[in-house]
Amino acid sequence: xxxxxxxxxxxxxxxxxxxxxxxxxxxxxxxxxxxxxxxxxxxxxxxxxxxxxxxxxxxxxxxxxxxxxxxxxxxxxxxxxxxxxxxxxxxxxxxxxxxxxxxxxxxxxxxxxxxxxxxxxxxxxxxxxxxxxxxxxxxxxxxxxxxxxxxxxxxxxxxxxxxxxxxxxxxxxxxxxxxxxxxxxxxxxxxxxxxxxxxxxxxxxxxxxxxxxxxxxxxxxxxxxxxxxxxxxxxxxxxxxxxxxxxxxxxxxxxxxxxxxxxxxxxxxxxxxxxxxxxxxxxxxxxxxxxxxxxxxxxxxxxxxxxxxxxxxxxxxxxxxxxxxxxxxxxxxxxxxxxxxxxxxxxxxxxxxxxxxxxxxxxxxxxxxxxxxxxxxxxxxxxxxxxxxxxxxxxxxxxxxxxxxxxxxxxxxxxxxxxxxxxxxxxxxxx
Amino acid sequence: xxxxxxxxxxxxxxxxxxxxxxxxxxxxxxxxxxxxxxxxxxxxxxxxxxxxxxxxxxxxxxxxxxxxxxxxxxxxxxxxxxxxxxxxxxxxxxxxxxxxxxxxxxxxxxxxxxxxxxxxxxxxxxxxxxxxxxxxxxxxxxxxxxxxxxxxxxxxxxxxxxxxxxxxxxxxxxxxxxxxxxxxxxxxxxxxxxxxxxxxxxxxxxxxxxxxxxxxxxxxxxxxxxxxxxxxxxxxxxxxxxxxxxxxxxxxxxxxxxxxxxxxxxxxxxxxxxxxxxxxxxxxxxxxxxxxxxxxxxxxxxxxxxxxxxxxxxxxxxxxxxxxxxxxxxxxxxxxxxxxxxxxxxxxxxxxxxxxxxxxxxxxxxxxxxxxxxxxxxxxxxxxxxxxxxxxxxxxxxxxxxxxxxxxxxxxxxxxxxxxxxxxxxxxxxx
Numbered sequence: 098x099x100x101x102x103x104x105x106x107x108x109x110x111x112x113x114x115x116x117x118x119x120x121x122x123x124x125x126x127x128x129x130x131x132x133x134x135x136x137x138x139x140x141x142x143x144x145x146x147x148x149x150x151x152x153x154x155x156x157x158x159x160x161x162x163x164x165x166x167x168x169x170x171x172x173x174x175x176x177x178x179x180x181x182x183x184x185x186x187x188x189x190x191x192x193x194x195x196x197x198x199x200x201x202x203x204x205x206x207x208x209x210x211x212x213x214x215x216x217x218x219x220x221x222x223x224x225x226x227x228x229x230x231x232x233x234x235x236x237x238x239x240x241x242x243x244x245x246x247x248x249x250x251x252x253x254x255x256x257x258x259x260x261x262x263x264x265x266x267x268x269x270x271x272x273x274x275x276x277x278x279x280x281x282x283x284x285x286x287x288x289x290x291x292x293x294x295x296x297x298x299x300x301x302x303x304x305x306x307x308x309x310x311x312x313x314x315x316x317x318x319x320x321x322x323x324x325x326x327x328x329x330x331x332x333x334x335x336x337x338x339x340x341x342x343x344x345x346x347x348x349x350x351x352x353x354x355x356x357x358x359x360x361x362x363x364x365x366x367x368x369x370x371x372x373x374x375x376x377x378x379x380x381x382x383x384x385x386x387x388x389x390x391x392x393x394x395x396x397x398x399x400x401x402x403x404x405x406x407x408x409x410x411x412x413x414x415x416x417x418x419x420x421x422x423x424x425x426x427x428x429x430x431x432x433x434x435x436x437x438x439x440x441x442x443x444x445x446x447x448x449x450x451x452x453x454x455x456x457x458x459x460x461x462x463x464x465x466x467x468x469x470x471x472x473x474x475x476x477x478x479x480x481x482x483x484x485x486x487x488x489x490x491x492x493x494x495x496x497x498x499x500x501x502x503x504x505x506x507x508x509x510x511x512x513x514x515x516x517x518x519x520x521x522x523x524x525x526x527x528x
Numbered sequence: 529x530x531x532x533x534x535x536x537x538x539x540x541x542x543x544x545x546x547x548x549x550x551x552x553x554x555x556x557x558x559x560x561x562x563x564x565x566x567x568x569x570x571x572x573x574x575x576x577x578x579x580x581x582x583x584x585x586x587x588x589x590x591x592x593x594x595x596x597x598x599x600x601x602x603x604x605x606x607x608x609x610x611x612x613x614x615x616x617x618x619x620x621x622x623x624x625x626x627x628x629x630x631x632x633x634x635x636x637x638x639x640x641x642x643x644x645x646x647x648x649x650x651x652x653x654x655x656x657x658x659x660x661x662x663x664x665x666x667x668x669x670x671x672x673x674x675x676x677x678x679x680x681x682x683x684x685x686x687x688x689x690x691x692x693x694x695x696x697x698x699x700x701x702x703x704x705x706x707x708x709x710x711x712x713x714x715x716x717x718x719x720x721x722x723x724x725x726x727x728x729x730x731x732x733x734x735x736x737x738x739x740x741x742x743x744x745x746x747x748x749x750x751x752x753x754x755x756x757x758x759x760x761x762x763x764x765x766x767x768x769x770x771x772x773x774x775x776x777x778x779x780x781x782x783x784x785x786x787x788x789x790x791x792x793x794x795x796x797x798x799x800x801x802x803x804x805x806x807x808x809x810x811x812x813x814x815x816x817x818x819x820x821x822x823x824x825x826x827x828x829x830x831x832x833x834x835x836x837x838x839x840x841x842x843x844x845x846x847x848x849x850x851x852x853x854x855x856x857x858x859x860x861x862x863x864x865x866x867x868x869x870x871x872x873x874x875x876x877x878x879x880x881x882x883x884x885x886x887x888x889x890x891x892x893x894x895x896x897x898x899x900x901x902x903x904x905x906x907x908x909x910x911x912x913x914x915x916x917x918x919x920x921x922x923x924x925x926x927x928x929x930x931x932x933x934x935x936x937x938x939x940x941x942x943x944x945x946x947x948x949x950x951x952x953x954x955x956x957x958x959x
Contacts, residue, residue: 100758102677102726102727104677105677117757117758117922118726119723119920119922120920136726136757137679137722137723137724137725137726137727137728137757138677138725138726138727164919164920165920166920166921166922193922193923194891194920194921194922195920196919196920197918197919197920198919199919199920200919214912214915216717216720216912216913216915216916217720217915217919219720219721219723219724219725220723220724224724225724225725228679228681228721228724228725229679229725231680232674232679232680232681235680236670236674236680239667239670243663243667246533246535246536246569248568248659248660248663249662249663249666249667250659250663250949251733251750251948251949252949252950253748253950253952254685254710254733254735254748255698255735255747255748255952255957256957257957257958267686267700267701267702267708268700268701269698269699269700269710270698270699271698271957272737272739272954272955273955274955274957277698277957279685279700279710286647286949286950289647289648289650289949289959290650290659290949291568292550292568292650292651293568293650293651293655293656293659294568294569294650294656294659294660295533295549295567295568295569296568296569297568301732301733302682302685302732302733304685304686306703308703316686317684317685317686319682326548326567326568327531327548460625481645481647481958481959482647482959484645484647484648485647487628488595488627488628488630488631488648489550489551489595489596489597489625489626489627489628489630490597490625491548491550491597491624491625492624517682518681518682518683518717518720518721519683519684519717521684521686523703524703524704524705526686526687526688526702526705526708527688527912528717528720528912528913
């Protein structure tokens with residue numbers, strides 16, 4: 098008997114196959130019994146007719162509970178009414194292992210309980226759907242850059258240099274070299290790589306030991322950071338538009354069923370095409386003030402400000418040219434207004450907040466050194482980074498996209514803790 | 529003037545373009561001058577005729593040194609003798625930034641010096657070639673699994689659970705939860721994900737605080753770890769054969785020029801197709817003993833043993849069924865010889881040693897618990913992992929491929945420290 102996966106049944110119509118998987122639900126009329134089965138690639142209904150199957154098969158059906166591991170044999174039939182388009186007329190059933198008293202039942206469970214059982218909760222329809230969308234987004238990210246001749250460069254996690262001054266760092270002892278810190282960004286390193294390879298990106302886990310408990314924060318999250326030689330800030334925003342539009346389109350193309358499972362309003366995603374609206378930080382402050390906010394020019398935007406700014410926008414919104422003081426030392430001074438820098442944040446629609454931070458980088462050695470000193474950082478930690486401005490310095494720009502926030506937006510789920518298989522939060526390190 | 533990248537010139541033949549990049553070399557006869565330029569996507573020769581270009585362009589040429597940042601304008605010509613197939617008849621030259629006294633000159637430098645200047649050394653032809661092959665391999669890994677309906681699952685780096693008992697761990701303080709450890713593997717987590725998604729893989733950095741200084745060890749390296757529900761050990765090895773053959777083929781297809789730059793004997797890579805030879809551990813011991821080794825049954829294989837076993841093999845070699853005592857607790861007992869487990873290592877040809885470790889996993893709850901206890905581990909750290917055997921346990925297998933060792937083998941370079949942009953070794957955390 099040919100083994101098959103549920104997502105491959107189009108090639109097996111009319112043929113007999115065996116599918117291994119787990120029991121989702123069962124129901125029986127006494128004469129006909131229905132088994133919904135999952136194998137990780139999809140869901141399938143198998144139909145057992147008491148008169149047609151051997152008695153031991155019918156009896157085996159009666160022992161099935163949620164998560165029983167089974168191998169079901171039967172004939173594949175087209176069935177337009179079923180979600181996957183196929184059904185199985187079952188002829189055989191082998192129980193491979195008992196489901197036990199599976200803790201995650203169809204009833205409601207508390208958040209705490211579900212995260213304690215995250216290793217089992219992952220099997221539920223909603224979590225499977227989120228995982229599929231996350232996969233499609235990640236593969237889309239790699240494909241986008243590969244198609245455009247970017248070179249993937251892995252930047253170090255263990256580092257002595259620190260990219261962002263903000264937030265707190267996880268530290269570990271490193272042999273005889275003192276402390277190493279877990280990277281908050283790979284940006285400084287991809288800047289070095291951009292001088293070698295032109296268009297590069299890193300994609301890895303990043304770490305923030307911040308005591309943030311919001312629905313937008315994890316202590317460990319994945320970030321993709323492209324960096325492009327000879328791109329200025331404007332070209333950088335155009336790349337961001339193309340990039341975000343590409344991955345949204347990819348999710349729509351590849352994840353019709355998962356997005357339906359998640360009850361995502363996909364019409365809102367269909368509108369995500371370039372160009373995206375742009376507003377300067379100064380205009381954004383004026384707009385917030387006009388709406389009654391008491392925010393002052395010079396303050397960073399908070400989550401509520403971001404929501405207020407982006408609430409009327411169908412598309413992601415670029416907010417450009419923030420004050421120098423609230424942004425990192427490596428951002429290039431704006432020649433048109435030296436109080437500000439050539440940067441942009443990108444705010445997702447529907448209140449999902451900042452999903453991208455990007456900037457043109459300071460490429461002038463002396464200005465960069467001044468900024469390092471002005472921000473109270475030790476220049477000796479940045480010798481190699483300053484070298485990039487000594488030898489063939491170059492206009493360059495890049496950005497960082499937070500994967501979990503992007504998955505939350507595209508799937509339409511409220512809290513990013515469900516967008517990764519095993520989230521790390523300040524009170525959560527298990528499982 | 530249209531901006532262009534060097535790898536896109538086939539679309540610009542006969543047209544004028546401007547290319548931004550860095551000076552590799554210059555030479556001049558006094559009437560004709562040649563500039564080899566790189567932009568990260570490739571190398572290009574631009575030809576300046578003194579009589580044809582404005583005097584300021586000719587004079588600017590005279591100021592160029594290695595790593596000067598330039599924008600060169602000219603007409604694209606086909607030139608079959610040049611590596612990329614094109615040349616530029618230059619009409620303009622703008623110096624964007626000086627190259628300075630670039631530390632990495634064409635002369636020989638010591639290893640220590642080069643790694644201290646790794647951020648600049650990355651720009652050299654050999655390092656660019658290695659980076660391109662690494663990129664092709666990584667994209668190939670994602671494509672292989674995506675094409676086969678695997679779901680990419682990111683497993684946590686910060687963890688309380690420990691996959692391998694061997695080696696030492698990097699630790700960090702984690703808020704009020706005590707110590708967190710940097711993951712040595714994502715395997716235990718992908719096992720949980722395989723029960724949800726069937727075919728999964730993780731791909732991330734892994735950490736070993738071992739004091740190993742060999743040419744095969746880094747403290748931080750990237751590993752891809754697929755895990756497949758309902759695959760037994762034999763299917764696991766077939767997947768490994770297909771996978772390795774796919775990424776070798778991808779490198780050959782996409783990296784002709786980089787492999788040539790690295791002087792790789794690609795004929796040796798052309799032979800990498802399934803099936804791969806297999807030998808049991810017991811037969812391997814007998815073979816080593818017959819060749820004069822004093823190794824005893826029950827000892828793990830060392831690097832020299834691996835080299836001796838694989839030296840005559842054109843293809844990667846599977847060594848199967850190691851003694852239980854030298855392998856991790858999660859490997860399934862071999863029913864045909866319970867002293868051994870259903871595992872395999874995969875040894876690369878040409879003396880590159882182990883690049884894959886794989887196994888069928890113990891799916892029996894009580895046997896797994898016994899093994900955890902027998903190896904002196906604390907079962908309370910594995911509650912969630914044992915749960916996978918309580919609720920719908922299932923036959924499953926997987927493996928881990930070390931990316932850096934694979935890149936070393938495919939590029940044919942002797943030491944893995946050059947296979948990653950910023951290697952981490954016990955004495956190296958900078959740049």
